[in-house]
Amino acid sequence: MQTVVHDRITEYNSMAHTFAVIMAGGVGSRFWPRSRERSPKQFLEILSSGTLLENTLGRIEPLVEKINTFIVTNRAQVESVVKLVPFLPKENILAEPFGRNTAPCIGLAALWIRRIDPDGLMVVLPSDHLVENTEEFGRVLNTALKVAREKEALVTIGIKPSHPETGYGYIQIEDEDHDRNPYRAEGAYPVKTFAEKPNLETAERFLQSGDFVWNSGMFVWKASAILKAIEVHVPDLHVQLQAVQEAIGTPTYKQTLEQAYGLTRNISVDYGVMEKAGNVFVVKGDFGWSDVGSWDEVVRLTTKDADGNSTRGKALLRDSSNNYVDAGNKLVAAIGVEDLIIIQTDDAVLVCKKGKSQEVKEIVDFIRRKQMNEYL
Amino acid sequence: MQTVVHDRITEYNSMAHTFAVIMAGGVGSRFWPRSRERSPKQFLEILSSGTLLENTLGRIEPLVEKINTFIVTNRAQVESVVKLVPFLPKENILAEPFGRNTAPCIGLAALWIRRIDPDGLMVVLPSDHLVENTEEFGRVLNTALKVAREKEALVTIGIKPSHPETGYGYIQIEDEDHDRNPYRAEGAYPVKTFAEKPNLETAERFLQSGDFVWNSGMFVWKASAILKAIEVHVPDLHVQLQAVQEAIGTPTYKQTLEQAYGLTRNISVDYGVMEKAGNVFVVKGDFGWSDVGSWDEVVRLTTKDADGNSTRGKALLRDSSNNYVDAGNKLVAAIGVEDLIIIQTDDAVLVCKKGKSQEVKEIVDFIRRKQMNEYL
Numbered sequence: 195m196q197t198v199v200h201d202r203i204t205e206y207n208s209m210a211h212t213f214a215v216i217m218a219g220g221v222g223s224r225f226w227p228r229s230r231e232r233s234p235k236q237f238l239e240i241l242s243s244g245t246l247l248e249n250t251l252g253r254i255e256p257l258v259e260k261i262n263t264f265i266v267t268n269r270a271q272v273e274s275v276v277k278l279v280p281f282l283p284k285e286n287i288l289a290e291p292f293g294r295n296t297a298p299c300i301g302l303a304a305l306w307i308r309r310i311d312p313d314g315l316m317v318v319l320p321s322d323h324l325v326e327n328t329e330e331f332g333r334v335l336n337t338a339l340k341v342a343r344e345k346e347a348l349v350t351i352g353i354k355p356s357h358p359e360t361g362y363g364y365i366q367i368e369d370e371d372h373d374r375n376p377y378r379a380e381g382a383y384p385v386k387t388f389a390e391k392p393n394l395e396t397a398e399r400f401l402q403s404g405d406f407v408w409n410s411g412m413f414v415w416k417a418s419a420i421l422k423a424i425e426v427h428v429p430d431l432h433v434q435l436q437a438v439q440e441a442i443g444t445p446t447y448k449q450t451l452e453q454a455y456g457l458t459r460n461i462s463v464d465y466g467v468m469e470k471a472g473n474v475f476v477v478k479g480d481f482g483w484s485d486v487g488s489w490d491e492v493v494r495l496t497t498k499d500a501d502g503n504s505t506r507g508k509a510l511l512r513d514s515s516n517n518y519v520d521a522g523n524k525l526v527a528a529i530g531v532e533d534l535i536i537i538q539t540d541d542a543v544l545v546c547k548k549g550k551s552q553e554v555k556e557i558v559d560f561i562r563r564k565q566m567n568e569y570l
Numbered sequence: 571m572q573t574v575v576h577d578r579i580t581e582y583n584s585m586a587h588t589f590a591v592i593m594a595g596g597v598g599s600r601f602w603p604r605s606r607e608r609s610p611k612q613f614l615e616i617l618s619s620g621t622l623l624e625n626t627l628g629r630i631e632p633l634v635e636k637i638n639t640f641i642v643t644n645r646a647q648v649e650s651v652v653k654l655v656p657f658l659p660k661e662n663i664l665a666e667p668f669g670r671n672t673a674p675c676i677g678l679a680a681l682w683i684r685r686i687d688p689d690g691l692m693v694v695l696p697s698d699h700l701v702e703n704t705e706e707f708g709r710v711l712n713t714a715l716k717v718a719r720e721k722e723a724l725v726t727i728g729i730k731p732s733h734p735e736t737g738y739g740y741i742q743i744e745d746e747d748h749d750r751n752p753y754r755a756e757g758a759y760p761v762k763t764f765a766e767k768p769n770l771e772t773a774e775r776f777l778q779s780g781d782f783v784w785n786s787g788m789f790v791w792k793a794s795a796i797l798k799a800i801e802v803h804v805p806d807l808h809v810q811l812q813a814v815q816e817a818i819g820t821p822t823y824k825q826t827l828e829q830a831y832g833l834t835r836n837i838s839v840d841y842g843v844m845e846k847a848g849n850v851f852v853v854k855g856d857f858g859w860s861d862v863g864s865w866d867e868v869v870r871l872t873t874k875d876a877d878g879n880s881t882r883g884k885a886l887l888r889d890s891s892n893n894y895v896d897a898g899n900k901l902v903a904a905i906g907v908e909d910l911i912i913i914q915t916d917d918a919v920l921v922c923k924k925g926k927s928q929e930v931k932e933i934v935d936f937i938r939r940k941q942m943n944e945y946l
Contacts, residue, residue, distance in 0.1 A: 227903070371750030508942070510933055513926070525945050527603070532858045534907065543919045545904030550889070557886055557903045566884070569901050 211311040212339060214258040214538040215303040218247055218267040218275060218321035220295045223242040223558040224488050231570050234320040237274055240486060241495055246322045251279060253328050257335055264288055266299045296463040298455065299426050301435045308417040309442060318413040326482025334479040337380040338414035347475045348423060349414040350468060352407025354480040358397035361487055363409035364389040365476050381478040383434055388469045407478055428466045434458050489535045489551035493518040542569055587687040588715060590634040591679040593670045594623055594643040594651060594697035599934040600864050603918040613650055617871055624699040629654060629704050633711055640664055642675045658687040667828040672839040677800050677811045684793040685818060691715055694789040702858025710855040713756040714790035722797060723851045725790040726844060729781030730856040734773035737863060739785035740765040741852050757854040764845045783854055804842045810834050825836050853858060865911045865927035869894040918945055
């Protein structure tokens with residue numbers, strides 16, 4: 195079936211080049227103590243063999259040529275990325291001087307892509323998500339590419355919600371005027387509105403209504419289209435991107451980029467562009483997606499034994515149930531405990547009650563405030 | 571006050587030499603992962619600065635001269651002992667080829683002491699107990715020395731029970747015939763009977779009766795008296811000790827000792843001698859004693875903060891209460907947990923529900939069966 199997917203994309207490629215942009219700049223403090231400043235979530239093997247970044251690249255491989263695949267990361271992580279994906283052209287690893295959220299990141303990648311192909315389409319993917327059904331993922335992306343190409347639209351991927359999740363933003367689809375939407379059969383709809391992370395009551399209402407999907411943070415558009423939208427909706431970012439564009443290929447590029455990022459706000463593409471733009475579409479997907487946003491989410495996605503425990507590495511559990519234990523390279527012994535998440539690394543251990551793993555970032559904040567930098 | 575104690579003991583020393591025997595052969599699997607085969611409990615700093623062995627030596631220092639202080643340990647630990655107590659004569663460290671419980675250990679030390687001083691008194695102390703009130707401890711030992719000397723008795727130290735503990739053996743005192751016990755004012759009584767570790771109901775009855783004390787495993791007697799008692803009550807051990815005695819000071823000592831231990835049963839001095847012998851006395855003590863037999867006991871003896879937590883090292887606790895956390899040389903972070911004992915070492919971590927720490931030895935047994943020897 196992957197061959198079919200590949201054929202389709204080849205068809206599109208004959209009309210317009212398709213590029214991929216993998217956003218790999220996250221610091222991933224939510225997976226402390228496994229994730230650190232030097233090895234954030236995308237570099238971890240979570241729930242799979244291979245890092246999340248490698249798996250993201252593997253998923254896009256049938257759809258986008260390697261030479262057209264870009265990774266945006268922060269400067270400190272460039273070497274780690276190069277080491278992990280030596281098969282990508284080195285010039286395709288774009289280094290941000292520091293993170294400024296998704297809008298500048300995407301804008302920067304779009305500059306490079308438009309420079310190569312003024313009509314180029316780009317698939318924007320976070321590097322640290324989980325996708326179970328790669329085939330369906332490919333189908334959804336192809337639909338999104340089609341809409342982005344044919345309608346010059348900004349297309350976002352929405353996930354069919356399986357439960358009233360309060361940890362994600364939602365997108366409401368517009369499905370009243372069937373006849374005027376030729377993409378309906380393929381699951382693409384105009385966007386009615388974006389909604390912030392809801393409370394449980396609202397999330398339940400969203401789920402029941404049937405016209406809300408989870409905002410996955412994956413996008414498809416022409417580089418020229420997103421740059422135009424940035425010009426209209428985030429003009430200050432546009433100004434900085436203009437400066438960067440002029441410096442590409444010159445000796446002042448690095449310095450200009452640093453200056454531009456210094457003058458750029460922290461702003462997401464959702465808030466800055468998508469919520470304000472017209473001509474925004476969403477393609478509904480259902481391919482076993484998770485943003486794996488916390489240890490609790492990892493626990494939820496892990497296979498358990500008869501006692502409800504799941505373990506990695508050397509873990510000795512006695513009279514214990516419903517625990518997640520990652521022993522790292524050492525040994526964990528547990529006696530008489532339940533509903534715990536135990537994560538051991540070389541220099542630290544986390545013992546966290548299930549349901550509390552969102553608070554891991556508070557621990558990291560505390561470590562930062564106390565300047566216990568060896569643990570960051 | 572310690573001067574007074576010292577004067578008293580000097581008085582006894584003028585009549586008969588007093589010796590100390592510190593039993594330091596324990597493997598201490600109950601304090602895993604902190605305790606290991608190469609660093610059992612007596613070598614750990616638990617609840618105090620200084621190891622338990624050092625503290626035991628410190629307590630006996632005002633009572634017994636260093637040249638008269640012996641340590642019995644197993645062969646593998648001799649070097650650790652020498653390193654820890656370089657101030658003791660090297661020949662005072664007696665090495666057992668392997669552990670055979672307290673009767674052979676005490677018999678061996680008694681041979682050496684009787685050889686130096688046929689009338690010598692010996693104070694036998696486990697190396698890994700906790701004593702809070704050193705002054706009262708000295709007073710009790712002096713009483714025991716007096717009884718042992720004057721009555722040629724086997725004297726044991728009994729602890730006034732503070733609660734119906736089921737983890738200790740008990741000793742019933744004989745207190746009916748007041749007038750025939752000249753040591754009563756000093757807290758020394760003939761022993762009526764020894765009782766094994768009771769169930770809770772029995773322990774409560776013991777506590778209420780007022781004539782039961784905890785068996786502390788500390789003894790005072792003449793070397794000649796305990797060797798005589800071994801001859802009568804454990805004749806097979808006596809035979810082996812005879813062989814060892816003849817080899818002391820000869821080139822065949824080590825080999826003979828190994829042979830003798832090979833032919834010797836695992837037998838405690840309580841079961842083998844004390845429960846059978848006549849002329850057994852107990853001196854009642856109340857000096858803040860604990861055998862520190864488990865992590866739960868350590869937790870019980872530790873000062874807690876307002877949330878009921880006690881921590882050692884770098885421990886970050888969030889929304890957590892009533893935990894004991896020993897972070898070792900690394901970091902422990904806990905979120906939303908309660909009633910846990912968390913012990914981190916360089917290569918392992920234990921997470922144990924309070925009240926379950928007796929099961930730590932089952933973990934160690936499992937590790938041994940699985941031959942994960944690096945964790946023993």
